[in-house]
Amino acid sequence: MSESELYQDSYKTRDLPAGLRLIEGGVTAAPGFRAGTLYCGIKSDPTPDLAMLVADEVCQVAATFTTSRTASHIIHVDKAHLAASGYRARAVVVNSGNANCSNGPRGLADAQRMTELTAQKLGLDPNLVLVSSTGIIGRPLPMEKVESGIADMQVADDGGPAYSRGIMTTDTRPKIIAVEFELGGTIVRLGGSTKGVGMIYPNMATMLCYLTTNAVLDHDFQHEVFRAAVNDSFNMVCVDHDMSTNDSAFLFANGQAGNAPVRAGTPEAETFAAALRYVTRYLAREMARDGEGATKLMIVKVRGAATDADARKAARGITSSAIWQCAVAGGDPNWGRVIAALGATGADVDHSRLDISLGDVLIVHEGVATAYDQAQAQQAMTGPDVYVNLHLHMGEATATAWGCDLTHGYIDENATYTR
Amino acid sequence: MSESELYQDSYKTRDLPAGLRLIEGGVTAAPGFRAGTLYCGIKSDPTPDLAMLVADEVCQVAATFTTSRTASHIIHVDKAHLAASGYRARAVVVNSGNANCSNGPRGLADAQRMTELTAQKLGLDPNLVLVSSTGIIGRPLPMEKVESGIADMQVADDGGPAYSRGIMTTDTRPKIIAVEFELGGTIVRLGGSTKGVGMIYPNMATMLCYLTTNAVLDHDFQHEVFRAAVNDSFNMVCVDHDMSTNDSAFLFANGQAGNAPVRAGTPEAETFAAALRYVTRYLAREMARDGEGATKLMIVKVRGAATDADARKAARGITSSAIWQCAVAGGDPNWGRVIAALGATGADVDHSRLDISLGDVLIVHEGVATAYDQAQAQQAMTGPDVYVNLHLHMGEATATAWGCDLTHGYIDENATYTR
Structure with missing residues (x-):
């Protein structure tokens, strides 16, 4: 460059x-x-x-x-x-x-x-x-x-x-x-x-x-x-x-x-x-x-958290979910991984209030899958930037976290680093 | 089977x-x-x-x-x-x-x-x-x-x-x-x-x-x-x-x-x-x-922790380090990843007391690399079971955690799970 x-x-x-x-x-x-x-x-x-x-x-x-x-x-x-x-x-x-x-x-x-x-x-x-x-x-x-x-x-x-x-x-x-x-x-x-x-x-x-x-x-x-x-x-x-x-x-x-x-x-x-x-x-x-092996930037924006700490935990928990990072790599809108990652963070969540969008595509509304278009959802997972937008509807706090996908490149870079 | x-x-x-x-x-x-x-x-x-x-x-x-x-x-x-x-x-x-x-x-x-x-x-x-x-x-x-x-x-x-x-x-x-x-x-x-x-x-x-x-x-x-x-x-x-x-x-x-x-x-x-x-x-x-994509079992044994909580945090922190899991996959005795993972757990550690063995090979003594044999260290990373043994020399608590390596198979399994 x-x-x-x-x-x-x-x-x-x-x-x-x-x-x-x-x-x-x-x-x-x-x-x-x-x-x-x-x-x-x-x-x-x-x-x-x-x-x-x-x-x-x-x-x-x-x-x-x-x-x-x-x-x-x-x-x-x-x-x-x-x-x-x-x-x-x-x-x-x-x-x-x-x-x-x-x-x-x-x-x-x-x-x-x-x-x-x-x-x-x-x-x-x-x-x-x-x-x-x-x-x-x-x-x-x-x-x-x-x-x-x-x-x-x-x-x-x-x-x-x-x-x-x-x-x-x-x-x-x-x-x-x-x-x-x-x-x-x-x-x-x-x-x-x-x-x-x-x-x-x-x-x-x-x-x-x-x-x-x-x-x-x-x-x-x-x-x-x-x-x-x-x-x-x-x-x-x-x-x-x-x-x-x-x-x-x-x-x-x-x-x-x-x-x-x-x-x-x-x-x-x-x-x-x-x-x-x-x-x-x-x-x-x-x-x-530019994460090791990364091919995509993941941007996770959380709105409506009860506290700043919750917003940060939620956003970071999603960027750091290896299993979701794999889905990002594969362009798979497997939003269940987002739900699971969110639930594991310990952030205060009411499952029935949760809205999740991938890019502009509303995937989950009030905790349940919408009738979203699968092709549009996959489109939102394609390209260099993948946006995951969550609204927790628990309060006013917001946070943004950045991550990347998990690819073969990451493994190859770290499997034999000192050999 | x-x-x-x-x-x-x-x-x-x-x-x-x-x-x-x-x-x-x-x-x-x-x-x-x-x-x-x-x-x-x-x-x-x-x-x-x-x-x-x-x-x-x-x-x-x-x-x-x-x-x-x-x-x-x-x-x-x-x-x-x-x-x-x-x-x-x-x-x-x-x-x-x-x-x-x-x-x-x-x-x-x-x-x-x-x-x-x-x-x-x-x-x-x-x-x-x-x-x-x-x-x-x-x-x-x-x-x-x-x-x-x-x-x-x-x-x-x-x-x-x-x-x-x-x-x-x-x-x-x-x-x-x-x-x-x-x-x-x-x-x-x-x-x-x-x-x-x-x-x-x-x-x-x-x-x-x-x-x-x-x-x-x-x-x-x-x-x-x-x-x-x-x-x-x-x-x-x-x-x-x-x-x-x-x-x-x-x-x-x-x-x-x-x-x-x-x-x-x-x-x-x-x-x-x-x-x-x-x-x-x-x-x-x-x-x-049998972790997704796993080719090796990782067994981490921590001895000499100040508390049970420290022993558990230390052992689990090492099994859950993606970057070390990659090294396990590659058979690379890159013990610096173990040091880094341990330090990040927050367990009470005195760097200068730390002993680390891979299998039976003492790799780090009192926080510094020993004159270990590289071939022996690599041998300890080969085969279906990789043992990581730590002695923190801070107390009497012990813990064992189990993990696996991180491979292309894990990514492939999760990149297109729902597609």
């Missing part, structure tokens, strides 16, 4: 809020950020496996991490550095192809060493450097290669697209987006990239996410708005019900735009939140669409 | 407690039970789709049902009948090929009608008749065929094996077992059958289970021992992380053996509990082994 195709992705214009303009550049769209990538020899095939993002000034950082109890060594290093720096950073170094997880004291030392080498290269306090790793678990990092790679790394203010490729593992394409919008009279930018794409559940994903902005954000607001955005985006993606050891998401704000600090409860806060929500949801959806 | 092959199944002799003798007959092994099956036209292929189990005397019944919020109409009828009868019954009528779920008031009436017709045929109070259905959701039962089938049904005291076939849907083989043992000087029998085999998680399964015994059991003891057995067997099976709308399990005790009623806390209670545990765990394991 060429860079221009990447930017002409029609999914980018979906749900684009008024006032947002799509631009190029990803993590380097906002002024004051540089990025780069190279191949240092971690992966067996010579595709980029080391990437670096550098800010010209110290950034405020909001971050979320996997809740795995067997988290990678990088997670411990990043949490320690953010705590020491007061959630500030100037750089992140990322390797793909090796998760640096389950490597004991050596793994922790290697993660720490990656930040130290990057700090030395850039002349920074190591506490201002973060580190990510993604790939196979339980193999020590080839540190000689990593060290050479860090030494050789070049970053540039148009390096965002390259960076988006350097963080990939089994992704078939980069996930990259950036927008420009006005914030209280000042034009600001927000952009970023993610990598997926297996093990995306139940919180975050086998995913890394890097977002950058030049907006000036109040510290508390930045953390709150990022938490909310992650909750409605990366936490609503499912590829296969698994959760990874390395998941990390960051929002770097360098404050170069010079706008008045955005505080909660203001119109500017709403504008920034809408932009961040759009960007994170786009990237989340792209991870689902 | 011939009947004799079915009974010579080597998995039956695993973990067979001393004092138990394997016998034939399944649900009709115990005196006083008759069963039968026939094809009435629910399934498109002419394999048995209606089955009946009849007791000569009123039985005490212990039962557990799916916790799905979109449960089948049969679940509501059975719960009502058991409440009305004081947990007693004389018969159960089962259809396969149609779940009678999500059919509205008509579905409830049809489920009720199946019990009434069976009651009329046998001259019973309808409250003493239970009903099960399994198959496709959302299609009304063809009641004319069901009515003819009930009228034509013949039950016999050697009908257990036939019954085990009549309840099957996508099962490739019947699951049937029976044992004989001494209870306070009296020889008693316990036998039964289950059907699987997709959607087996997190509580029970797309499963039906019927157990019969002629032992005299104290009412409270029967319920308690059955609940405990289900918890360590059917609740520890995973094929694909889904839970069905129709799951039901029953233990019928007709009391014909005339032994002194077995009460909790006695040696006889221990003997009966061990037999029930053996039978239910055998049937649970068979469901995993």
Whole structure:
């Protein structure tokens, strides 16, 4: 896929809020950020496996991490550095192809060493450097290669697209987006990239996410708005019900735009939140669409739930039903699988109130099959996007979750991953 | 598979407690039970789709049902009948090929009608008749065929094996077992059958289970021992992380053996509990082994957990990791998937204490890869049974869970189930 195709992705214009303009550049769209990538020899095939993002000034950082109890060594290093720096950073170094997880004291030392080498290269306090790793678990990092790679790394203010490729593992394409919008009279930018794409559940994903902005954000607001955005985006993606050891998401704000600090409860806060929500949801959806082996994006919208928690459980429960994912793969409108998946979530459901549509075709009304047209129902299961719309008629809460189909490709990709 | 092959199944002799003798007959092994099956036209292929189990005397019944919020109409009828009868019954009528779920008031009436017709045929109070259905959701039962089938049904005291076939849907083989043992000087029998085999998680399964015994059991003891057995067997099976709308399990005790009623806390209670545990765990394991598309049985044993809940979560989390199930299918000792699945369960884990073996090969010691032999590790992933043994070194609790690999066959079976 060429860079221009990447930017002409029609999914980018979906749900684009008024006032947002799509631009190029990803993590380097906002002024004051540089990025780069190279191949240092971690992966067996010579595709980029080391990437670096550098800010010209110290950034405020909001971050979320996997809740795995067997988290990678990088997670411990990043949490320690953010705590020491007061959630500030100037750089992140990322390797793909090796998760640096389950490597004991050596793994922790290697993660720490990656930040130290990057700090030395850039002349920074190591506490201002973060580190990510993604790939196979339980193999020590080839540190000689990593060290050479860090030494050789070049970053540039148009390096965002390259960076988006350097963080990939089994992704078939980069996930990259950036927008420009006005914030209280000042034009600001927000952009970023993610990598997926297996093990995306139940919180975050086998995913890394890097977002950058030049907006000036109040510290508390930045953390709150990022938490909310992650909750409605990366936490609503499912590829296969698994959760990874390395998941990390960051929002770097360098404050170069010079706008008045955005505080909660203001119109500017709403504008920034809408932009961040759009960007994170786009990237989340792209991870689902590029799920391992995926041929179809599944979009599940739940309305009328009694509570937000119920709406989220219901939507995610359907995206994560392997047996329904198979039906999506086969284009089979076997809505009984949706009923079963919904019932298993524990969300408060009155079977006799339930409406289910596949695309625009009302399949179930008040818990019973309508006289729907089978050909129309199958049509709704065909094509790259499959919409499952549920109305629970229990209350007012809504949620959207994204998933994909389950195909031979997923199995083939994971049956002999390390062999 | 011939009947004799079915009974010579080597998995039956695993973990067979001393004092138990394997016998034939399944649900009709115990005196006083008759069963039968026939094809009435629910399934498109002419394999048995209606089955009946009849007791000569009123039985005490212990039962557990799916916790799905979109449960089948049969679940509501059975719960009502058991409440009305004081947990007693004389018969159960089962259809396969149609779940009678999500059919509205008509579905409830049809489920009720199946019990009434069976009651009329046998001259019973309808409250003493239970009903099960399994198959496709959302299609009304063809009641004319069901009515003819009930009228034509013949039950016999050697009908257990036939019954085990009549309840099957996508099962490739019947699951049937029976044992004989001494209870306070009296020889008693316990036998039964289950059907699987997709959607087996997190509580029970797309499963039906019927157990019969002629032992005299104290009412409270029967319920308690059955609940405990289900918890360590059917609740520890995973094929694909889904839970069905129709799951039901029953233990019928007709009391014909005339032994002194077995009460909790006695040696006889221990003997009966061990037999029930053996039978239910055998049937649970068979469901995993015959999971849709499965080519390998996965047995996950967790030791050294801080609590029973942690041990269970850890064991089940590993069996239900789709990405690890793919590795099992491919024979890839990619133990990082086990680490990731374990971390995601939320069980209390200290990464640096963790030991993992695949079969007898110690792969991870104190959270780090050992210098294991790759060929030996691959050998442990080959063959029909894959053992994953974890020691968490956090406490004394243990658990065993059963699962299977994830193959193209699972997808093929579910991609066009209703098309």
